[in-house]
Amino acid sequence: MNRLLLVITLLGVAVTAAAAGLPPGIMLTDGRPAPALQLENLDGEPFDLANSRGHWLFVHFWASWCGPCRREMPTIQKMMETLQDKRLEIVMVNTAETEDEVFSFLGIVAPDVIPLMDTDGLVTEAWQPRGLPATFFVDPDGYIRYLALGGREWHTPPYLDFLHRLITSP
Amino acid sequence: MQIQWLLPWIAALLLTNSSPSAALPWADGETPPGPYVDNEQLFMLLRLHTPDQIGAFYEARGFPPAAIERIRQTCFITVHIDNKSNRILWLETSNWHITQNGKPVQRLGFAYWDSVWDEIGLPQANRSTFGWTQLPDVRDLQPAEPVGGNFVLPRNKQPYTIAANFHTGKDKRLGLAQVKFDQLYCAEDPPEQ
Numbered sequence: 084m085n086r087l088l089l090v091i092t093l094l095g096v097a098v099t100a101a102a103a104g105l106p107p108g109i110m111l112t113d114g115r116p117a118p119a120l121q122l123e124n125l126d127g128e129p130f131d132l133a134n135s136r137g138h139w140l141f142v143h144f145w146a147s148w149c150g151p152c153r154r155e156m157p158t159i160q161k162m163m164e165t166l167q168d169k170r171l172e173i174v175m176v177n178t179a180e181t182e183d184e185v186f187s188f189l190g191i192v193a194p195d196v197i198p199l200m201d202t203d204g205l206v207t208e209a210w211q212p213r214g215l216p217a218t219f220f221v222d223p224d225g226y227i228r229y230l231a232l233g234g235r236e237w238h239t240p241p242y243l244d245f246l247h248r249l250i251t252s253p
Numbered sequence: 254m255q256i257q258w259l260l261p262w263i264a265a266l267l268l269t270n271s272s273p274s275a276a277l278p279w280a281d282g283e284t285p286p287g288p289y290v291d292n293e294q295l296f297m298l299l300r301l302h303t304p305d306q307i308g309a310f311y312e313a314r315g316f317p318p319a320a321i322e323r324i325r326q327t328c329f330i331t332v333h334i335d336n337k338s339n340r341i342l343w344l345e346t347s348n349w350h351i352t353q354n355g356k357p358v359q360r361l362g363f364a365y366w367d368s369v370w371d372e373i374g375l376p377q378a379n380r381s382t383f384g385w386t387q388l389p390d391v392r393d394l395q396p397a398e399p400v401g402g403n404f405v406l407p408r409n410k411q412p413y414t415i416a417a418n419f420h421t422g423k424d425k426r427l428g429l430a431q432v433k434f435d436q437l438y439c440a441e442d443p444p445e446q
Contacts, residue, residue: 110395146385148314179381181315204381213392214400215385232398 106241161238179204328439
C-alpha cells in the first residue's frame with residue numbers, strides 16, 4: 084500500500100514537473116496529425132508541409148486586423164533573429180488578406196517574415212485554431228504536439244527556453 | 254462619414270482575440286471602455302459600436318458595399334472575456350439569455366450571417382475574415398485564456414439585457430458563473446454636423 088502511494092506520488096510529481104516546464108499559455112495537445120498545408124508565399128513560391136518532416140515546425144496563423152497578432156508579430160521577428168536554427172522551421176500563414184495588406188503591415192513590424200498566403204482562409208479553417216493568432220507546434224513526424232493560446236512574447240526567456248528544449252530534445 | 258472620430262474606435266475594434274501576455278487594448282489603471290464585470294472567476298467587457306464604426310472596420314478590410322450595408326443595419330457588440338479562475342470556464346452562447354422588454358431575443362449568429370452572405374455572394378476571403386471576428390459559440394476557456402469577438406443583435410432603440418451563464422470545470426460540474434448586463438442600447442452615430 085505504501086509502495087502504491089509512493090508510486091502515485093512520484094507520478095503526480097512527474098506530471099506536475101512536466102506541466103511546470105511549459106511557459107504560460109502553451110498547451111499539450113492530443114497529438115493529432117497536422118492537416119494539409121499547401122500554399123504559396125508572398126513571393127509566389129510554393130510550400131507543402133508534407134515535405135517538412137524530420138524537424139519541428141512553428142506554424143502560426145495571423146491577420147493584420149487582429150490586435151493581438153499585431154502586438155505579437157514583432158516578438159516573432161525578434162525570436163527568429165535570436166534563434167536561427169534549422170531544427171525549427173517557422174511557417175507563418177496569413178489568413179484571408181491581400182498581398183498589399185500583408186506587405187504594408189510586415190514591412191514595418193517584421194520585414195524578415197515571408198508569410199504563406201491563405202487567400203481564401205480555407206487552410207486556416209482546416210487547422211481549427213481557437214482564434215487568431217494561433218501557433219501550433221508540429222513534431223518531426225508531422226503530429227501537432229503543442230498549441231499556444233493567443234499571442235505570446237516569443238522573444239522572452241521562457242519561450243526561447245521552451246523552443247530550445249523542443250529542438251534539442253531527443 | 255467622418256473618419257477622424259472613428260480612428261480610436263477602429264483601433265479598439267482590433268481587439269477580437271486577445272492574449273494574456275500582452276492583453277488589453279487600454280492602459281493599465283484606466284477604466285475599461287464599456288460596461289464590464291470583473292470578479293474572481295472572469296472579466297467580461299462589452300463595447301457597443303455605431304454603424305459608422307463597425308462599417309469602417311469592415312470597409313477597411315475590403316468588404317463590398319452590399320456587405321457593409323447589411324452589417325450597418327445590425328447592432329455589433331464586441332465582447333472580451335478573460336478566464337481568471339484556475340478551472341475551465343465554458344463559453345457557450347446557447348447558455349446566454351438575451352431579452353428586450355422581457356422577451357427573448359436571438360443572437361444573429363453564424364447561420365444568420367451565412368445566409369446573408371449567400372444572398373449577396375460575399376467572397377470567401379471576406380467570409381473567413383468575418384467569421385474570425387465573431388465570438389465563437391463554444392469555447393472551453395483554459396485558466397488565464399481570453400476570448401473575444403463580435404456578438405450581433407438586431408438593431409433597434411430598445412434596451413437589451415444579456416445574462417451570460419458559464420459552466421465551470423472540465424465536466425461542467427464545478428458550478429455556474431453568472432454575469433448580467435442591463436440597459437444595453439445599440440450605439441448610434443452622432444448627428445451629421
